[in-house]
Amino acid sequence: MECSPFRALVSINDNASGTSKLFKIAHRLKVIHAMRTAYRMACEEPRLKDAGDGMTEIVADNILELADAGETNPVRLCSAALRRLSH
Numbered sequence: 001m002e003c004s005p006f007r008a009l010v011s012i013n014d015n016a017s018g019t020s021k022l023f024k025i026a027h028r029l030k031v032i033h034a035m036r037t038a039y040r041m042a043c044e045e046p047r048l049k050d051a052g053d054g055m056t057e058i059v060a061d062n063i064l065e066l067a068d069a070g071e072t073n074p075v076r077l078c079s080a081a082l083r084r085l086s087h
Helices: 018-043 053-068 074-085
Strands: none
Touching: 018 053, 018 074, 053 074
């Protein structure tokens, strides 16, 4: 079974100044890109290639939690999300 597409939403705070808002958007886009890359990397792992949607959903949730905690490196997001499956 294939990994289903990973989607993330960007919300924009209308109260932010123009420069601040652009910085926040750019940062969020960087995080979204990192999460997508991490998810795609995880889906290439042998233990997820044939896993059901439930397993890939757990990985996606793990990636979201890690990114929310501040991690933006796709390799670290992927490896940490996969490590959490073992615990």
